[in-house]
Amino acid sequence: MRRIAFLLLAALAAGSAWWLKREGPKSSFGAYSETQLDTLEAAYRSVLQAPVGPGPDLDARREAALDARLSLEGLQHERFRRRAFLGAEAVAILAVLGALIPRRGRVRGSRDEARRLADALGDPGALLEAERRKAATLLGVPIDARPEVVDAALAAKLADRDSAVLEGFDPGLRQVAREHRHALQRARDLLVTGAARGPGSAPQQ
16 A cells, blocks of 8 residues: 555656646747846846836836736745656655665565564574474484485385385375475485475476
């Protein structure tokens, strides 16, 4: 829900920024730099602050003051458009970052959960070492035995539990033997590769 809200905000801000940028060329002040706008604003304000007294050019001075006021309003509108564009662009970027970056509380919560799991189950390294010791005992080899030694021990164990040797025995006993073969194979994998294969994997022949 939080990510959706950030993405909606990003889309709205990006749309506003696109519209404000499109309006730039339509403004009579859109092509001016900030320095040029400062110069024009000072000139317009100078005209507006000039006293309008009686004289032969009174109408011309009033018309100039009116033009200066209208131009100043257009200039200020352009300044507002530029600030609004930058603000909308910044909001869009921050909203996208907010949608992509996970909350610190969530990361802390995940770490707390991992710590509680480790406290409940024990150190993963110690658990793996204990499983390797059990595998070595099951195969009858040292825990640090070379792979070829482990494979030879596995082959000898599997030969005693070959399906042909157990032919004619009770089906329940044959099922126990098959499960034992899988356990031996997983023990071999744990000692040689460091990971036991799943129960659905084909055993080594």
